[in-house]
Each structure stands twice: as structure tokens, then as C-alpha cells.
Amino acid sequence: MPILFPLQPNTTLIDSQLSETTNEGSYMNIQNLLSVKQVCASLNLSRSWLFLAEREGRYPKGVRLTPRCVRYRADLHEQFVRGEWEGKANA
Numbered sequence: 001m002p003i004l005f006p007l008q009p010n011t012t013l014i015d016s017q018l019s020e021t022t023n024e025g026s027y028m029n030i031q032n033l034l035s036v037k038q039v040c041a042s043l044n045l046s047r048s049w050l051f052l053a054e055r056e057g058r059y060p061k062g063v064r065l066t067p068r069c070v071r072y073r074a075d076l077h078e079q080f081v082r083g084e085w086e087g088k089a090n091a
Contacts, residue, residue: 033063033071042077057087 040047053059060076079085 032074034074034077035071036062039072039077042081060085 034042036047036050040050043050050059054061059080060073062070062072064070076085
């Protein structure tokens with residue numbers, strides 16, 4: 001899937017929406033983000049479920065890159081799959 005904004009491979013982007021800091025401080029590696037399609041395929045659930053669960057605080061909030069582009073943090077997704085994500089505490 002092509003990236004629609006000019007980033008070089010293995011570069012980082014600043015995300016002011018992150019409430020937690022990653023190992024790199026307030027920077028996040030673009031390769032650690034999952035698309036809606038990837039998350040839905042991983043969970044075997046629909047886009048509608050994902051957006052509703054995110055809005056209700058049952059799934060981690062996405063990172064909005066542009067008004068129409070949202071990505072989800074891979075580390076939080078893995079925690080959710082393992083049952084370690086704490087729900088509304090992250091909302």
C-alpha cells in the first residue's frame with residue numbers, strides 16, 4: 001500500500017495525538033502503524049465494528065494522519081488481542 005505523504009523509509013513522524021510516549025519519545029515509526037484493513041483482517045471483524053468500538057472506548061483510538069486517513073498503533077493492537085489493553089483508560 002503506497003504512503004500518500006512524502007516520508008522516506010524508516011523515518012519517523014511526530015504525532016501530537018499520542019498520550020503515551022514510545023521508546024523514541026514523542027516520535028513514532030511509520031512501520032508501527034496498522035491500517036483499518038489490517039486491523040479488521042487481524043480481528044476478523046468489520047470496519048463498522050472497529051469504528052464503533054473505538055468511539056465507545058472498547059478499542060484503542062487511532063492516530064489521524066490526515067482528515068481521511070487513520071492508522072492504529074501496532075503495540076496497542078497487540079495488547080488488545082492479548083486481552084491486556086485496559087479499555088476506557090486509554091480513551
